[in-house]
Amino acid sequence: MPAPRLPAVLPRWDDICVAVLWLAQQRSELGWRQMDGNPEPPRQVGFAFRLLNAPPPPPPNIAGGIGTGPALASEAVLALLGALGLVQDERWRPEAETVLWRCQPRTWRLQVTGDVRFAAAVQRAVATVPGDIAGQMARLVVIGDADVAGAVGQSAAACAAARAKYGPRARIGAALTPDAARRSLMFRRQHDLDWLFFRHWRLAEGWLTANDPEARLEIFHDPLAIQMRQAVVGRLHPQSPVAG
Numbered sequence: 001m002p003a004p005r006l007p008a009v010l011p012r013w014d015d016i017c018v019a020v021l022w023l024a025q026q027r028s029e030l031g032w033r034q035m036d037g038n039p040e041p042p043r044q045v046g047f048a049f050r051l052l053n054a055p056p057p058p059p060p061n062i063a064g065g066i067g068t069g070p071a072l073a074s075e076a077v078l079a080l081l082g083a084l085g086l087v088q089d090e091r092w093r094p095e096a097e098t099v100l101w102r103c104q105p106r107t108w109r110l111q112v113t114g115d116v117r118f119a120a121a122v123q124r125a126v127a128t129v130p131g132d133i134a135g136q137m138a139r140l141v142v143i144g145d146a147d148v149a150g151a152v153g154q155s156a157a158a159c160a161a162a163r164a165k166y167g168p169r170a171r172i173g174a175a176l177t178p179d180a181a182r183r184s185l186m187f188r189r190q191h192d193l194d195w196l197f198f199r200h201w202r203l204a205e206g207w208l209t210a211n212d213p214e215a216r217l218e219i220f221h222d223p224l225a226i227q228m229r230q231a232v233v234g235r236l237h238p239q240s241p242v243a244g
Contacts, residue, residue: 008214014202015217017084017099020077022219025103029074032105033060037070063091068100069108098203104223113227117203122231124206129236133200133207140189140196141233141240143182151181182241189242193233197225 011019024030033039039057060070061078071092073081081087086096101112112118129137155176162172176184198218200208208216234243 010215011217012202012215013084014099014102014204015215015219017086017096018102018219018222019217020080020084021100021103024073024077024080029077031072032107033070033072034107035064035069037064061090062087065092065097066094067097067110068092069105071105101203101224102219102222112224113231118227118231121203121206121228122235125201125228125232126235128207129232130200130207133196134236136196137193137233137236140192141237141242143185143189143241147185148178148181151185152176152178155181186242190229193229193242194226197229197232198222201225201228203228 010016021030025032031039037060058072060072062071062073062081064070073087078087078090086093086099092100098117101110104110104112152175159172159175163170166172195218198220199216202208203224230244233240237243
């Protein structure tokens, strides 16, 4: 395995922070706490078992601040968050708030879309959308009869190919109906629109310039970017079926 090395262009600070937060959470080295510091009650999935006389969970070691809630991090992650400038003296720094908007811990119940900063960012994004991005949006928000017919045809062809490969007795689903094809296209178009914002939009600057693509981390399922996509597309194309 080759030795790790720094890339020629370092990623953006905010993208690095989000990647670290997501990875730490996935590794169970960072857990979000409710605003009062208590852990979220576990959700029951099927038959759940409760450990009797279990010791209380450790208290959070990152205190909440203005707009942010508390969290519990491993020692290594806590040190890393401090080095990134997100945490100081075991408390979220103000600079961490909008970075954490891109994670939006469910336990905190953040109301990002009601914040005046989000509203201002929507207005700026609508007013300054670049021509190439506007063109891609205009294409993606329209689902015509030809698109639906094409999706139905592709589905029917795939079913026919599967039957030819696996035989007439194979359990193969039916081809998409026009209504199902339209719903599928709506989902795919919303996904493609989300990726426009994952790649090309950030809260601090709005639309990113074309000369810094190497500095962006394409972070999938950024809830803030999805909320901005919904707001911007809803403003620019209110009649589109994929505006929501």
